[in-house]
Amino acid sequence: MATVMVVEDDPAFLKRFCGIIASDPDLELFAAVSDCASARQALASAAPDVLLTDLGLPDGSGIEIIREASRRFAATDIVVITVFGDENHVLAAIEAGATGYILKDSIPEQFVGLIKELRAGGSPISPVIARQLLKRFKAASGQESARPTEDAGLSARESEVLSLIAKGFSFGEIARVLGVSKHTVTTHVKKIYQKLAVHSRGEAVYEAGKMGLI
Amino acid sequence: MRPARWVSSSAGFVFLLAVASWAAAAPPVLAIDTALFLRSESAEPPPDSAPWRAQALPDNWKKSRPKAFGYGWYRLTFELSAKPEAPYAIYTPWMRTIGAVYVNGTEIGRTGAFGTPQLSPYPQVFVVPPNLLRAGENTLHVRLFVGDAWRGALAPLTVGEDTAVRPLYDKRYFVQITGAQLSSALSAALGIFMLMVWFRRRTESLYAYFGVGALGWAAMNALYLVRDPILNRDCLEFLLAACNGTSTVCLSLFALRYAGLRWPRIEKALWAWAAVQVALVFVESDAPWMMVLEKFLDYSRLALIAAWLMLLAHASRKRPGLERALVLIAVAFFGGTIIRDMIAGELLGELDSTYQPYRAIPMCIAIGWALVDRFVHSLNESERLNAELERRVAEKHAELELNYGRMNELERQRAVAAERQRIMSDMHDGVGGHLISTLSLVEQGDLTAAEVAAALRECLDDLRLTIDSLEPTEDDLLPVLGNLRYRLDERLKRQGVELDWRITEVPKLANMTPRNVLHVLRILQEAFTNVLKHAKASNVEVETGVDAAGEHVYIRVRDDGCGFAGDRAGHGFANMRRRAQVVGGALAIHSSPAGTTVSLSLPLQPIPHSGDGRAYSRDTAKAA
Numbered sequence: 044m045a046t047v048m049v050v051e052d053d054p055a056f057l058k059r060f061c062g063i064i065a066s067d068p069d070l071e072l073f074a075a076v077s078d079c080a081s082a083r084q085a086l087a088s089a090a091p092d093v094l095l096t097d098l099g100l101p102d103g104s105g106i107e108i109i110r111e112a113s114r115r116f117a118a119t120d121i122v123v124i125t126v127f128g129d130e131n132h133v134l135a136a137i138e139a140g141a142t143g144y145i146l147k148d149s150i151p152e153q154f155v156g157l158i159k160e161l162r163a164g165g166s167p168i169s170p171v172i173a174r175q176l177l178k179r180f181k182a183a184s185g186q187e188s189a190r191p192t193e194d195a196g197l198s199a200r201e202s203e204v205l206s207l208i209a210k211g212f213s214f215g216e217i218a219r220v221l222g223v224s225k226h227t228v229t230t231h232v233k234k235i236y237q238k239l240a241v242h243s244r245g246e247a248v249y250e251a252g253k254m255g256l257i
Numbered sequence: 258m259r260p261a262r263w264v265s266s267s268a269g270f271v272f273l274l275a276v277a278s279w280a281a282a283a284p285p286v287l288a289i290d291t292a293l294f295l296r297s298e299s300a301e302p303p304p305d306s307a308p309w310r311a312q313a314l315p316d317n318w319k320k321s322r323p324k325a326f327g328y329g330w331y332r333l334t335f336e337l338s339a340k341p342e343a344p345y346a347i348y349t350p351w352m353r354t355i356g357a358v359y360v361n362g363t364e365i366g367r368t369g370a371f372g373t374p375q376l377s378p379y380p381q382v383f384v385v386p387p388n389l390l391r392a393g394e395n396t397l398h399v400r401l402f403v404g405d406a407w408r409g410a411l412a413p414l415t416v417g418e419d420t421a422v423r424p425l426y427d428k429r430y431f432v433q434i435t436g437a438q439l440s441s442a443l444s445a446a447l448g449i450f451m452l453m454v455w456f457r458r459r460t461e462s463l464y465a466y467f468g469v470g471a472l473g474w475a476a477m478n479a480l481y482l483v484r485d486p487i488l489n490r491d492c493l494e495f496l497l498a499a500c501n502g503t504s505t506v507c508l509s510l511f512a513l514r515y516a517g518l519r520w521p522r523i524e525k526a527l528w529a530w531a532a533v534q535v536a537l538v539f540v541e542s543d544a545p546w547m548m549v550l551e552k553f554l555d556y557s558r559l560a561l562i563a564a565w566l567m568l569l570a571h572a573s574r575k576r577p578g579l580e581r582a583l584v585l586i587a588v589a590f591f592g593g594t595i596i597r598d599m600i601a602g603e604l605l606g607e608l609d610s611t612y613q614p615y616r617a618i619p620m621c622i623a624i625g626w627a628l629v630d631r632f633v634h635s636l637n638e639s640e641r642l643n644a645e646l647e648r649r650v651a652e653k654h655a656e657l658e659l660n661y662g663r664m665n666e667l668e669r670q671r672a673v674a675a676e677r678q679r680i681m682s683d684m685h686d687g688v689g690g691h692l693i694s695t696l697s698l699v700e701q702g703d704l705t706a707a708e709v710a711a712a713l714r715e716c717l718d719d720l721r722l723t724i725d726s727l728e729p730t731e732d733d734l735l736p737v738l739g740n741l742r743y744r745l746d747e748r749l750k751r752q753g754v755e756l757d758w759r760i761t762e763v764p765k766l767a768n769m770t771p772r773n774v775l776h777v778l779r780i781l782q783e784a785f786t787n788v789l790k791h792a793k794a795s796n797v798e799v800e801t802g803v804d805a806a807g808e809h810v811y812i813r814v815r816d817d818g819c820g821f822a823g824d825r826a827g828h829g830f831a832n833m834r835r836r837a838q839v840v841g842g843a844l845a846i847h848s849s850p851a852g853t854t855v856s857l858s859l860p861l862q863p864i865p866h867s868g869d870g871r872a873y874s875r876d877t878a879k880a881a
Contacts, residue, residue: 127724148717153747170739171728210760211739213746 090116113140165229173208286417302398318409345385359398374404437614448472473504502531512565516572583623792818
């Protein structure tokens with residue numbers, strides 16, 4: 044049983060998400076709110092297993108909620124809700140600490156499947172995002188080659204996974220190519236997300252700039 | 258600054274004054290300027306009974322007995338109150354050409370070997386042993402030898418204690434000999450320096466003329482000072498005439514150049530004049546024309562000197578203040594001392610000018626200064642030009658940067674406009690078209706809710722593809738394909754279509770601009786749409802590779818569906834072909850009841866006039 048909290052200012056979608064959660068026996072609604080203030084209130088004393096949040100909220104940016112939640116609740120999986128899954132929104136959210144994203148028009152099976160994948164330690168990713176991540180880490184390792192921090196760079200296997208994803212291969216196909224399980228591939232992706240978030244924590248100012256876009 | 262220079266340039270004269278005051282402080286001496294003269298070949302002083310005639314000193318033979326040469330005797334007397342204790346000395350500024358001095362009948366010294374005349378400007382001093390002198394009247398005899406055509410002369414004699422007379426001699430020696438030597442050396446050094454300047458700047462003959470002139474002048478002065486000439490008289494005179502002529506002509510030409518003038522005929526005439534002067538040395542004639550010619554040469558030399566001095570003075574008016582002052586002083590000094598010497602020679606019978614050796618010094622200073630001034634001026638000028646050049650370069654640089662900025666801005670605006678155009682036409686063909694057809698179907702009420710949802714999802718997918726195409730791809734096709742798959746995966750899965758993804762690394766493609774990427778995406782999307790909507794396939798294979806010729810990359814979409822007959826979906830295929838053409842590629846479609854294969858091949862090398870996208874703009878304009 045996983046508790047899920049939804050932050051979404053569009054009442055129709057909020058209702059839709061709540062309905063999906065209610066209809067799955069493995070999920071339990073933690074809270075359903077439509078702005079930052081309510082979200083903070085809901086998160087004041089306890090944490091959900093999964094936090095779903097939109098970015099454009101009436102009283103602020105979902106990025107702030109993501110950042111706060113990721114700092115306070117290491118065990119919570121944070122998922123950003125996006126219309127297009129475009130890299131500007133998704134990367135900003137990942138840098139703030141999200142480990143997944145979901146398209147707003149996802150059908151219930153996708154929605155539930157994603158939450159279960161996250162709980163199992165995996166993360167979703169698109170080829171465009173994979174490509175952007177590869178670029179980010181390449182630039183970062185170029186800049187910080189003198190600093191021996193492990194999380195600044197990707198391992199060889201992680202790079203391989205990212206570049207295969209960028210070429211459109213599915214997790215299953217990648218698992219076959221690398222001779223590992225599909226689950227291992229998705230946990231690689233989650234680790235990569237976490238590395239980006241750790242790496243980006245030092246660039247909070249850069250984040251603030253990004254928020255102008257959101 | 259200016260007074261300091263005046264002081265330094267007149268230091269020589271101050272020094273001469275100092276020498277004069279030092280002489281005045283010595284004990285009294287006896288100057289004898291009257292004598293008796295007798296022409297006699299006798300080797301001993303002739304007796305007092307001989308026919309002596311009174312003769313004032315200085316006695317210049319050229320005036321008192323023109324054209325005479327040979328031996329002559331002078332008899333002078335002076336009174337001493339007592340027989341002197343200290344050594345006495347006799348001094349005379351000139352004794353030419355060879356002389357011997359006798360005191361009370363005993364010879365005390367001679368200036369050289371009789372019979373070999375010298376051109377000697379040297380002052381003479383003779384020491385008188387005290388025992389030769391007596392109280393009362395003492396007699397001096399001077400035997401003088403004048404060589405043929407040499408200038409013979411005797412100056413007044415000064416008698417006195419050696420300590421009193423010696424300074425007079427020293428002073429005369431310093432002014433007449435040492436000073437002249439220094440002056441010659443200075444002039445020669447400047448001449449050589451000027452020639453070196455000319456050597457590096459051949460176009461400025463000015464420096465060459467002054468250099469040769471100064472060297473000639475220095476050589477002439479040095480020749481006068483030769484004590485025992487190893488050359489015979491003809492040789493010496495030839496050299497003197499050559500130096501003098503060359504020097505005069507060169508200084509005249511220098512003056513012309515200094516004034517910025519070139520008079521080729523007159524310049525030739527000047528050289529001819531110098532040649533005549535030199536040639537005349539070898540002519541031994543007393544003919545009247547010879548006398549006339551000599552006179553003419555003498556006066557013309559004076560006229561020439563006057564002319565170039567005036568020219569210099571005139572030309573200096575265009576020059577800076579200090580240079581002008583120096584040139585005017587030099588001209589005045591040069592001309593003034595010549596006039597003074599002529600007057601002194603005529604009226605006082607003076608043989609050697611005190612000023613002659615120094616005549617050129619102010620000129621050397623003035624011309625040296627002029628040279629320095631030019632040099633500094635051209636240095637300053639070149640620095641100024643450099644600065645000007647730098648300024649202009651900086652100006653141009655700024656201008657270029659500005660233009661570059663403008664061009665950048667224009668380019669940016671153009672790129673933005675092109676991108677807007679691309680997105681607009683894509684919206685028009687893609688999501689816009691979908692929405693309109695969905696809307697009309699909904700309005701007709703022909704659709705179920707599920708069908709509307711599917712149609713709208715298609716719109717969303719379309720929009721997402723447009724958004725994905727905004728990402729820079731850097732000529733890499735694979736992320737484009739990967740993303741297409743990612744976007745289509747869900748629909749394929751829902752329809753139960755298995756996808757065989759056979760993507761391999763392919764070389765980077767030419768012309769992969771965002772616009773062309775979108776065309777490729779739309780072609781493949783259309784192919785998939787056909788598979789999903791019409792083919793009823795269960796397997797789709799996507800494969801990439803390079804063709805056998807290595808010139809094209811192909812992307813093949815093959816399904817195992819029912820295929821199609823005739824021109825079903827003809828409009829869709831026409832659109833795909835058009836897009837393929839725009840990106841410079843080719844589209845091949847094979848369909849059979851066993852399946853359909855759509856193969857897009859894209860060039861690796863840029864193909865001119867086909868992939869720049871403008872053709873597409875026109876096409877879409879027409880299509881619109």
